[in-house]
Amino acid sequence: MAREIAKAYEPQQIEPRWAEYWVAEALFRADAAAPGPVFSIVIPPPNVTGSLHIGHMLDHTEIDILTRWHRMRGFNTLYLPGTDHAGISTQRVVVRQLAEQGVDYRALGREEFERRVWKWKEESGGTITRQMRQIGETCDWSREKFTLSPELSRVVREVFVRLYEEGLIYRAHYLVNWCPSCLTALSDLETVHEERQGHLWHIRYPVVGTNEYLMVATTRPETMLGDTGVAVHPEDARYKHLVGKNVRLPLMNREIPIVADAMVDREFGTGAVKVTPAHDPNDFECGRRHGLAEIDVMTDDGHMNAAAGAYAGLERFEARQRVVADLKAQGLLEKITDHSHAIALCERCKTVVEPRASTQWFCKMKPLAEPAIAAVERGEIRIVPDNRREEYFHWMRNIRDWVISRQLWWGHRIPAWHCGDCKEVTVARETPAKCSKCGSAKIAQDSDVLDTWFSSALWPFSTLGWPEETLDFKKYYPTSVLVTAYDILFFWVARMIMMGLHFTDQVPFRAVYLHSLVRTADGEKMSKSKGTGLDPVALNQQYGTDAMRFCLASMAAPGTDIVLSEDRLASARNFANKIWNAARFLFVNFDRFEQGGARIEELASPDVRLGAPYATGGAVALADAWIFSRLAGTTELVNEALANYRFHEAAQGVYQFFWGDFCDWYIEWVKPDLQNADGDRAVVAWKNLFAAFEAALRLLHPFMPFLTEELWHQLPQRAGAKSIALDQYPEALPKWVDVAAEKHFELLQEVIVALRNVRAEMKLDPRKKIAAEFSSAAGVIRDLVERDREAILRLAILSELNISSEKLVSSGGTLRSTAQFDVRVAFAEAVDMVAELARLRKEKDRLERDIEDKTKRLADETFRSRAPERIVRGLETTLVERRIEYAKVNDRLGQLEQGG
């Protein structure tokens, strides 16, 4: 029957209490005028993070861990939160809705606000693009009501105008990706490709004035309605005689020329290509080379237009069927073959993208990319992990001009005005009164907005007051690190680097840490636009935000993606509970010690932070020396790991220390010392226990901020102590490292484990104390055991322990041996001979194999001469130990087999 659980850690009781506190007090306020080292960090803008999905919670988790870590190490930390972005996130919409009801979203509290956002997101469905259009139609929210902060708008205009004046932004008629559902142009990055099984239709185009046909192959037959030529390869003998002639375009009854162009691949299809300049990138270029007309046969929403003749009004895929049917009826369809190819889909709505010629604004990328490549090559920006560097280079070296105009509802309007009279364009920082070319007052602002990533690219400096030389800008630019998921390396990171370098002549950040994506159990990427996220609010309530954070951190090994499992979350929750209960143990004892003379001020003494553990009469107890040595090791590990963005190593190191060392061994070890309320040792033990625990809390704080903050406040603190987040992060103290203590303590652990092992094998009742014998040839080891005899008796549940140097015999008991010592429990009736023999034989086999392997390697002269001495010596030592173990096992096996 399980005991009633009344002492479990309840995250919801403490986490909300501290939420406001740390945000306001501890972390996000940075003072540019303050002295000291700087750590500044950029977080993704809200259209990226959404903040609600676990996938992007990793951003916040890792950023917050880093931020807290730096803050505690005395850095003047700036964390640039993304609140002012061109994109309209669901959050922004909800903020707006609340504002219309006269509610300040901040007053709702974080949880309630997130719940509402989540709800709205689920109820409204679809993409925000479409949601916004609906809103625009049903209420008076106009684009202007979504006006972004004036500061950011000013920066965006400034940048746009400068780039335009430098000739890097231009307006052109060009072929772009068009989404017929979102009704906007898209950059290449905003499309996704999907391999689909399609067809290749072979169509006969009659050559005018002959009986010949020219056969073309196409995957999109409906575009033939916009054909204005047919191209063949200039060297192609099959068609050479036809170049210069015309074909009659079927269905449209239009004569179009046959041209020779090297773009044609003679091997593919029929070697003749229909040219549709308005609907295909290759054809567009080809059409320009040969002066062919562009005929756009579609409407914005993917229907055929008047230029499609009889097919006008049909939806594009319907038109495809009709075109094919009609060609077939006219006997012009030669054949249909299967053809699988990757088609481009709109990233947001998954509609098939239509390549289409249209007039858009573009940004020239080559001149911006070159310095950005160089900066990473020179190491001015470190990209972690390394392999992402190569991806970055590959993309940057093959970069193409960027379509920056979008026909969307919101965002930064393009600061360009079209003249109704002279049709010229005026680009300006401030709204002009008249056309700069002809002076006409009939001007209207371009209706397009900028790609949301355009303003995102300016984030690192637009948030710091650029173009003014503000104190913030001077102090915090470049930022220290950018943390984000690798999926927006090109969208965002690369563009920030380009824009940062172009406008400030400095890199925008010194390091880019690209973390994994969180995937669902099916391996799908968790993302808000796909709706595949788990609900972090629900999970947080179930397991606690600290558990969630710790779990994410402990799984965040760079390079691979994370599959979030409830098992791991539960494990992290259990860890939180473990800490909670360890703290309870301390609190229970605390009162007694206060009465026993230990003063709060003493406990909070800084001595232990600087030097060695507290000592009794000048001597540090072994267990104390050991735990502080382990603490020092863990501290070094955690600091080192965080410095290299190895969050999982840091988290796992803290976990191991806290649970495996501190709780499992140290607390158990010192318990009796604490029971004894009067006496020097009791006070010292308590002080050390407190000091180690307190240091561990600080070490753990970035990973479990709420829990550690709460517990830290319940521990005695110096007057005026405000928050653990403002306290000092443990730095590795060389004085604490005690190699001998670690080695000695480990030996005692081995002795205890060996004895427990024997007990378990005998299936002894844990309450039953038994007598045991200990034997070692080494006096040092016997002394060690002697000195901590009490602890061994208690932890191995022994009635007595006889220590000697005599060889132990196995008859009438069970023996455990290591190279250093033997332990024996005399309890004949409980010995399971069969199991014991099986165990020993297995052990013997293993040792035999190991000894053979090592002997062979050591006998190898090449090994001895080439391997480092450290390795050879280590192997020799181990071999000696193995031989002792083998002799002991063999000996015992012989006794058992004989004795029966």
Added chain:
RNA sequence: GGGCGACUAGCUCAGUUGGUUAGAGCGCUCCCCUCACACGGGAGAGGUCAAAGGUUCAAGUCCUUUGUCGCCCACCA
């Protein structure tokens, strides 16, 4: 068509520059509601590191090939 990553215990995953008996969490087996904690304690079992070659004194780790899965990039109609 290019490029990248993964394949390690039943499951989910660690394992930085090659080096002494390959680790964790969950699950499993056995014993325990022992006065911080059953979201716990104690003790175990469990892996020829996807396959085959190679380099090396030494390979989970480096190279080559193969297989399976996943991802990114790509204007072949």
